[in-house]
Each structure stands twice: as C-alpha cells, then as structure tokens.
Amino acid sequence: MSNFDQETQQRIQQWTSNEYDPETIAEVKKLVDQNEETELLDSFYKELEFGTGGLRGIMGVGSNRMNKYTIGKATQGLANYLKKQFPDQQLKVAVSYDSRNNSQSFGHLVADVFSANDFQVYLFQELRPTPMLSFAVRHFGCQGGVMLTASHNPKEYNGYKAYWNDGGQLVAPHDKNVIKEVDAIQSVSEIKFERKAENIKLVEADFDDIYVAANLKLSINPGAVKAQKDLKIVYSPIHGTGVTIVPKMLEAWGFNNIHVVEEQAEPNGNFPTVVYPNPEEEEAMSIAMKKGEELDADVIMATDPDADRVGVAIKLPSGEYQLINGNQIGSLLTYYVLSCKKAAGALKPNDYIVKTIVTSNLFSDIAKSFDVNYYETLTGFKFIGEVMTQLEGKEKYLVGGEESYGFLVGDLVRDKDAVNACAFIAEMCAYFKNEGKSLFDVLLSLYVEYGYYKEKLISLTKKGKAGADEIKQMMSDLRADLPKSLGGIDVAEVRDYQQSEATDMKTGSKTKIDLPKSDVLQFITVDGDVISARPSGTEPKIKFYCSVKETLSFTSDYGQISNRLDDKVTQMMADIVKD
Template identity: 60%
Template sequence: MVASGHHEALTDAFYRSLEFGTGGLRGIMGPGSNRMNRYTLGMATQGLCNYLIQSFPGQEIKVAIAHDSRNNSAEFAQIAAGIFSANGIIVYLFEALRPTPELSFTIRELGCQSGCVITASHNPKEYNGYKVYWNDGAQVVAPHDKNIIIEVNKITSVGEVKFEADPSKIISIGQDLDARYFARARQLSIDPAAIRRQHDLKIVYTPIHGSGITLVPGLLREFGFTNVSIVEAQATPDGNFPTVQSPNPEEKSAMQLALDQAQAQDADIVLATDPDADRVGVGVKNDKGEWVLLNGNQTAALLTYYLLSARHRAGQTTPKDFIVYTIVTSEILGDIARAHNVKSYRTLTGFKHIAGLIRDLEGVETYIGGGEESYGFLIGDFVRDKDAVSACALIAEMAAVAKDQGRTLYQEMVQMYAQYGLYVEDLISLTKKASAAPKKSRK
C-alpha cells in the first residue's frame, strides 16, 4: 500500500482498532487494525474466551460456530474454532455454511454457553463480521456485552492470542442439527390442511448467493409445498455476490432476478433471504398484475395478522399470548394484537431486546411472534434471533391460506389495512463510508 501510494487507504486501515461493539465485530476485510482479518478476529475471540472462563469456572464450556457465504467466512470460522479449542473450550463447528438462526437454535439445543457466527449480514461484499451469542441463543446483552468488550480491550497484542488449535475439542456438526431444526419449525404450521389443498402454490425463492439455500427449500418441502422454483443464477453461495450490488432484500435491485422469474412463471409469491438468512424479502402481485415488494413493516404486520387470526380460528389462542415489536416498527402490529385481545410489548431497536423479553417472560407468558421494520421476524421461541427460514415457510403458508379463500397475499394485505387502518411508510437507505483518521483543524 505504501509502495502504491495509497496513503489514505493505509491510514484508514491502521489509524484505530476495529471496535468490538455490543454485538461483536463488523468491518471491511483487509490488512490493518481497523479491518476484519485473522488478527482482529483472533483478539476478539481470545477476549471472549477469557470472559467465558471467568463466567463459568470449573465447568466444561461449549460454544457453537456457524458462517455464511462471504469471502473468508469459512476460514474465519476455522480460526475462531482453533482459538476456542486452544483455550480448552469444546467447539461445535458447522461443516459448511448455515443460516444465523440455526446457530441460535444450536446453542440452546446443545447446551452451549456461547457461540458466534461469521457474517456481515446484508452488507456489501467487502465486509465481514463476527456476531456473539450467549447461552440463551440470543445476541449478548448487558452485562455480558460490556464485560466482553472489557476483556477484548485487554488484549493488546496478537501474541496473547492462542492460535494453536486442539483438534480433539472441535466437533463437526451439520445434518443432524438441520433435522432437529426442521422438526421444531414444522410445529409452527397452523393450517396444514390449507397447504395440502394449495401444495402447488407457485413460489419463487432466491438465497441471493447466501446460506438460505441450505435450509429454506428443505423447510418449504417439509411444510408440504411442492412447486418451489429457485433463482438458479443466485442459488450458488458466492461471497462476491456477482448478480447484485448489495445482497440486501430491502433493495429492489437485489430482488429483480426473482421478480423477473416470477413474472415469467406467473408465480404466486417471491421469497428471498439475505446472506445469513435472518432477513426475509417478499414480492407479491398487485391487483394490476404488477409485481411489487413488501417493506419490512408490511411483512411484519401481515405475519402478525396471520398468526393471531389463524391461531384464533384453530382454537390455539391463550390468555398468556403476546407479540413483540420494536420502537422503529409500525404501530399497526400493536393494533392487530389489541383487536385479538393479545398482549403486545415494544422494545428498543434490535432483536436482542426481543429475545431478552422472551427470556424474561419464559414460563409466565407465551411468545407468538415478533418483528422489526428491518425485514426481521421471529415465530416461536426455539430460536432467539430473527429467523428468515421459518418466516419464509409461514409466509408461504399465509399465501396458501389466502389462495384457499380466493385471495392473493396482496389482497390479504389490503383487507388488513381496511380492518385496522392504512399505514404508509417509506424507506430511505443511506450508505456512509468510513472516514479516515480525523484531520487537525486549522485555527
């Protein structure tokens, strides 16, 4: 970089250390203390190891690790596994890429004290990240988040990182956990009879080159859908995301291939997931026959509307039921809950707060579903982070139930608005590049 005269890029790469925030690391990959690489990842993992050993003295500590399709994700997962094992910690490492929600599920299923997933979610291809979870399967919250940061900041040299792996402590996992996840997710279905009648619902699905391909088509089959068409140009996991500028289902450009395929096949619905399959995008046909995308509020509202009304029809509603949504999410979710005599809670932004509420109310009240404007939704409590895999299956079921009653999903949404009032929202997406080291001001 010096030889090439890239001084500004060099300064940006080294002027500070990549910050370990309350959820972990996220940054551009490359050399430098302000970049995602084996050293910044290693120091963060060593700090987490130190905190786990302090927090669970005398116990056998176990962690689970997953990764998405991003460049270097598999390598970073192996590096993290090696450091955990070198610190005497048992590691359950997925044999290949898997969605973030399955990592959350696995932590609880295998009784782990912690876990991490290597992903930068829906960020552009230059980025990668490292999200940390606690023993409840949720991203870390207070006091653990700040305590982990303290321990990470104590690591001042890569020489303090134990990179020498102990292979005897690394256990490969995969299909068995997939089957266990499917078994729990199948129980979320409310109207399997409607799916049997509408099993050939025409579904177009794209994983946008990400990890959703490992679970979403399989879960749709498990639910009983027999006519799922994959966008082949985006089916292969690829960290370069060659068909899109950004692998974000919030952006129409990332969904265009799926919409085009749906138009050509006269499909009923389009489903999409981001690289780590925690965000879901939905396309529907309006009354003019045009394909339109639902925004995050519309998807969350429709799922809440379906879950509560379908559970009521099926006689599954209980006085302990509750839903959750965050302060950046449309108030229509609360209106729908109140109309069904179901309790609703609002939390701060972020699914870790929804998961925290589920944990606090466990055994006292019954969590049904919860969502956030940022294309995230969680149904049931066996996962503790937003889950686009199960959301895809329930959205498909919702479309099947609507079709069984002679309506499209778009018409279902119009009916929802007619009943609860029209809510209008729009999304403005701003991309802000990181700044280089602050320059001295002149006086």
C-alpha cells in the same frame, strides 16, 4: 502519519512488529510507504466494536478491519469472559459461517481459538444460516456461539456475531464486558491460535433434519398447506446460505412446487448478480421478480447471505408483482398468527408479540385488537431475543419482527429467522388462497380495519472516520435545533433515547423512557406520524425512518390515499434529512 493522533500511530507501529505474520507486516508497510493516509486512518483509528449486529467491518489489515488478528482477539476476549461467567463448567460453543469471502476460514480460525482454550466446539461442517447457529447454541447447551457473517453488507465486508447461552446475540452488560476483555489483550501472544482437534466436533448435515422437524411442529394450518401443496413459490438465496435449508424446509412443510432462482443459487461471496446482497434493495430482488412473473408465481421470496432476512413480492389484482416492505410483511405475519390462533381458541392471556421502536405501529394495533400483549425494543433483533429470554416461563412469545425484514414465528431461536419466516409466509399464502384471498387482499383489509400505514426509509452512507464524524455531527445538530414542525405539521413530542427522556414540545415537560440508552431521536407529530433518526450499528450509515397513517374507509380509495401519503412523507423527510 504525522497527522494522525498518537493512539493511531501506536497501533500502526504495533502492527509492524514481529508479533504479526510477514504478510500482514508487508501490507501495513506498503500502506505507509505509499502514503495511503485515508486507508491507514480508517484501518487503524479505532478497534472494531460490537454494534447491534456484533463485530462488522471491511476485510483487510488493521485494528479496524476484519482479519485473523481482530477475529482472534475478539474470540480470545469472548473465551476469557465466558470462563469467568461460567466457572467450573465444561464450556461449549457453536460456530457457523456464511458464503462470504473468508467466512469459512474465519470460522475455522474461531473454532481453533476456542479449542485451544479447552472449549468443546460444535463447528458446522458446511455453511449454514445464522438462525441455525442460534438454534444450535440452545440445542447443544452451549454457553456461547459465533456466526461469521456481515449479513446483507457489501462484498468487501465480513462480520462476527457473538451469542450468549440463550441463543441470542450479546446484549448489556455482556457486550460491553466482552469488549473490556478484548481490550485487555495487549499482545498477539495472548491469543491461543493453536488448534486442539480433539475439542472440535463437526455439525453435519443431519442436524438440518432436527432444525426442520422442530420448526414443522410450529405449523398452524397444515390442512391449508395440504390443500395448496402446489402453491407456486419462487425463491432466491442471493448467493447465500439459504439455499442449504430453505427449499428443504418448504418441502418438509408440504410444498412441492418450489422454483429456486438458478442464477443466484450458488453460494458466492462476490455476489456476482447484485450490487448489494440485500432483499431490502429492489435491484437484489429483480431476478427473482422476473422469474416469478414468467412462472405466474403465487409468492416470490429472497433471503440475504446468512438467511436471517427475507424480502417478499406479492401479486396484485392487475397481475403485476409488487415488493412489499418489512413493515407490511411483519404485519401480515402478525395478523396471520394471531387471527388463526384466535379462531382455533388457542390464544392465551400471557401471549405476546414484539416489535422495535422504528417498526410500524400497525404491529401493536393488531396485537391490541386481539387482546395480546406487545413489547417495544430498541432497533436490533438481539433486543427482541432479550425480551424473549426475560419472559421465558412467564409469558409466551408468538411472533415478532422489525422493519428491516427480520421476523420470527415461535421461540425456537433468539434471532430473526428467514428460514422459519419463508415457511410461514408460504403457509400464510396457502391459507388465504384457500379462502379465495391474495396477500394483497389481506393487506388492504388490514388498512381498512386499522388505518393505512405508509413508511419510508432513507439511508445516507458516510464511510470511514470522516463519515463517522459526520454522522455524529448530524445527530448533534439535530439535538441542538429540534424541529418544531415537519412537513408543516407540528411536532408534539420528541423522544431522545440517548437521554432516556421524552419531551412534550408544547409544555416542555419530560418523561422517562424505560429502555437502554441508544443514539436515536424520534419525532411524533400531532397527527401521530413518527420520524426517527438513527446511526446504523452495523453499517457506515445514518438512517431516517418515516411512518404516516390515514383512515382508509374503502379499498377503492387505496390509490388516491397512497399518493397523498407519499406526498406527506416526502415533505416531512425534506425537513429533516440534510445531506
């Protein structure tokens, strides 16, 4: 411990004081006695902070871990802030949780603290998805909400997503202000843990019907669904909350041939059939893919534990199935929504879509072709939700998404919604099948019309304090020595979102970026390729995104150009990703 800085030592000493329960004290003392320096440092070197997805960390003892005290402190801080922001009001919050280990007990703990602070708490009786929590905040007129989930992180993690009264996750200035309130709590004695049962109202299963009915009103082509009601759908909840509502949503939509992957149907925080419960990972989709192949499915879908992300596999002309990435799913949804609304004469001048800065420009190309406004935000769906709130009553949100498998059609919630997306992906599949087209056919037609976009994501995992320091150094090194070319292609512009400025590499002239500051670097080549470097806000990772584009004149050239773009991506990434 003598190697630790003073603040870390003070935190460790504080956690062995009689403010904490005997089990916690014993666990900390055990780490000290066994000289577990790395674990101690990672557990106590800082306080857990709100990132793009709220509070998220490994479960265990310590100020940098998810446990009774960090969750209690966060909840008390959030409660204190809400009291200041909404004085003289009956304060209400909604609380839900996913299938992770401890999520239910953490959810009840959060409800207890809010109830002890005299909030009216709407606590979900059983696990339900994140988007339903966002919907509940708006439905019940709450000032805030909390979802206990670590989304798609590994099983040792849990998390705490905090929501504002618009149903969106906390954004500036509220995110930082809540942290100040949390930091102002100096003693565990300031946290009100004593439950006031009369302040807690359970949200029961009939709330599902309200959520489903509201979504059903958004359906664009119920006739196509009716014609293709036996569309063969394979769905996996990957041991998460999706099983409670996705099949129900699809059935309400009119689909009657839904096959839930049995091996992954039961909610289980150990996620026994996967390494990572993340539909972005091919391995996590493998069981659903196998079932889809056996059944000759029309579409295969899987959602992450809190059902805000969805992965999709589609059938190729060869009969094989292929996973498509988040950029492709989102582009298909954007095209489907805009083209169908235009055909129905329902597109309005104030309609718009939203994407993030690391999401494919195919989204915005499609929007421009339909004369629909588009907005770009920082990474994290909370920023898309923020745009929706800012423009509410002025412009009409239609569809939005991000490359990390998060999508939303319609404005019922202010977060990504895989339940809503599953229904629209199935409807889209039915609509195009009715026209004699597969989703692969439609994707190729988009590439012919707008250009063949190809993307790749490389994530480097760097755990603990040492990893966080390494990621910080990697970004510092990149800024100190900006690459002038990538894969032999000159860099035309560098966008530094931390400095809020874009630099023309040829002239040196700088222009302002009108977005909040964020630790992101973007390199745009003379060919229009985009490479982004960004430390994750929710995982111990640094992520590198690459998007390249080439004209596709004939669908018969797809394979050849695909290989050429793969080579280009590999060469460009090799110049920037240094592990």
